[in-house]
Amino acid sequence: MWQPDRRADIPIYRQIASHMEGRIRGGEFPQGSLLPSERKLADMLRVNRTTVVQAYEELRSMGLVERAVGSGTKVVPAGSGGAISPNWRKYLEAGTFLPNVPAMRRIRSELRTEGAVIDFASGELHPELFPNETIRTLLKEKTFDGHLGYEDPQGFAPLRDSLSRFLRRYLNIEASESSLLLTSGSQQSLFLITQCLLSPGDAVAVEVPSYGRSLSLFESAGLKVIPLRADDQEGVDPDDVAELHRRHRLKMIFTNPNFQNPTGTVLSAERKQRLLDIAAERGIPIVEDDPFSLTAFDGTVPPPLRSMDAGGQVLYVGSLSKIAASGLRIGWLAAPHSIVSKLADARQQMDFGLSAIPQWVAAELLDSPGFGRHLAELRRKLAFKLDSLRAALDYHLPGEVGYRVPEGGLNLWAKWNERPANADRLFEQAIREGVVYVPGSVYGSGPDFFRLCFARPADDRIEEGVAKLAAAYRTASRF
CATH class of the missing domain: 3.90.1150.10 (Aspartate Aminotransferase, domain 1)
Known part of the structure; x- marks a missing residue:
């Protein structure tokens, strides 16, 4: 008699359901035949009755059995005319997008x-750290009179103008409104980059440890993730990039050089320049995820890679989530216009753009004296x-x-x-x-x-x- 494997990672009820499914599809239990009672099968498999109930419910959701009080559980008879439920388990196991760790x-x-x-x-941030009073004042003093239809695929134009000024003022980054794509946060920017600019099998360098390693989107895109070691004192060693590229032909580098998540390190200006030089010599784009630069406790903001980039090789990702409010769902990507256009087209296929109201609030917030x-x-x-x-x-x-x-x-x-x-x-x-x-x-x-x-x-x-x-x-x- 078959027995479930209690050491396996698969839940026991799922093992039982899978085993019974095989016996049904193999004809051992013909259409219309009764399955063993819940209590009898539980005794045979040395499990509790609730586990068998879960297994039979799984089979019912697959459209293989029907259950009736007093009549037991039987295989759906041929021509019964009953509705057959989709096999949701098979659908859950399908698809290319992997779950979170x-x-x-x-x-x-x-x-x-x-x-x-x-x-x-x-x-x-804790809600007490949000700019609540500034936003409340803005909403009292300002009136939204913008368009409530679909926005420009790149995002709310007034916000892109405000963001261009914000990046120049606070981070010394030059980015015109035409080179900015508004997203629902840094993670959407990373998703669009992996889906639209890379192909399955491409090798990408991702810092370890890093927030990037917590994301399944790289594996979902079929990318070959190459660890780029980062210590908790100085961050990544740019010379490692040269060696990794020699061995793997890197297509992209993902890095978080300022107050890196999770180590908190800041890559020195010398290492940043070395990283830019090595990547430029080999034609490797760098994705800079920069959510924390403006949180520098003493107000001395370390220069982002993008502010030092003379060759246009850095795709700069940022958001308001870590410096204002995560619920606004405002992020951005600064990149060459051709890249922005492609990603904007893809994003439009996903959601037709962000809500105009939060974008308007964000634009007013960035331009307000209260934001500083x-x-x-x-x-x-x-x-x-x-x-x-x-x-x-x-x-x-x-x-x-x-x-x-x-x-x-x-x-x-x-x-x-x-x-x-x-x-x-x-x-x-x-x-x-x-x-x-x-x-x-x-x-x-x-x-x-x-x-x-x-x-x-x-x-x-x-x-x-x-x-x-x-x-x-x-x-x-x-x-």
């Missing part, structure tokens, strides 16, 4: 209930939150956690000085204690690393969250 799905599941756990995982004041206040509050997190770690986990203090960004990249015996067990124990963080494995790093976003928790919950993390670490270390 399991740890991120687990985190998002825990965060569905607001306040249920203390959130060191979400890489976004908001950035200064944001930097001050982020520095305070980081200090609070460091103090809590030093108090609750003295000598047990190491970290390098970043000078900007939203995250602290930390390391257990004594590697946990089981990083997965620690992660689950932390959730049971009521706190979530991002394990280093999500970013392609080892089990002794983890990321804490200090921008997300409320000020008065940072120490509580660290205390819960410390309790989880000590509990998990006993096993």
Whole structure:
């Protein structure tokens, strides 16, 4: 008698459903015949009855069986005239777009209930850091009189004008409105780049550890992801790019040089120039993901690669999510006009563009005197939150956690000085204690690393969250 494999990653009810499906399609259970009762099959397979109920429900959703109270479960008879449900499991297993990595799905599941756990995982600002008062004032004083139909495929023209001025003023980046594509955030920009400018099998260099390693979009596009090692002191070594290109013929480089996520490092001006030179010599485009430059705590903004780029090889990706409000869903891509046009055409096939109202709000926000004041206040509050997190770690986990203090960004990249015996067990124990963080494995790093976003928790919950993390670490270390 067949038995499910209890060591397999596939849920037992799915194994049972798949096994029974094979027997039905193979004719062992002809159309109209009864299947074993739930209780009998549960006894035969040494599982509980609920597992068999789930398996039979899976078969019913596939249109293979029908169930009736008092009559049992039987194979759908020929010519029964009943509606046959699609085999949704087969559809779920199809398609080319891969799901998020399991740890991120687990985190998002825990965060569905607001306040249920203390959130060191979400890489976004706490609502108290949004420019709420500035936006409320704008909405009171300004009146939207724009067009409410479909917008230009590149995005709301007044916002592109405002954004061009913003990039020049704050980041020393020259980008005309015709070279800007508005997106719903950095991730949509990255998605469009991978889908429209690259082909399956192309080799791309992605920093490790990095946020890029947490995304499945590279694998979904069929790309060959080549790790570009980044340490937590100086970031990537540009000379590694030359060697990787020699071995793999790189088609693109993805990098986050300023307050890198998750390490917080800033690539020096010398390394940035070296990276630009090496890429230019080999004709390799660079995608610069730059969400954090303007969070520099002391106000000294490190120059983005794009501001140093004389050859037009950098595709510059940014957004308002990390410096204003993630809910505005405003991002941008600065690139040669031909690239922008192609990506705008693809984006129009997806959603016909962004909503005009948030784009109008963003344009007014970027041009307002209040935005500069908001950035200064944001930097001050982020520095305070980081200090609070460091103090809590030093108090609750003295000598047990190491970290390098970043000078900007939203995250602290930390390391257990004594590697946990089981990083997965620690992660689950932390959730049971009521706190979530991002394990280093999500970013392609080892089990002794983890990321804490200090921008997300409320000020008065940072120490509580660290205390819960410390309790989880000590509990998990006993096993």
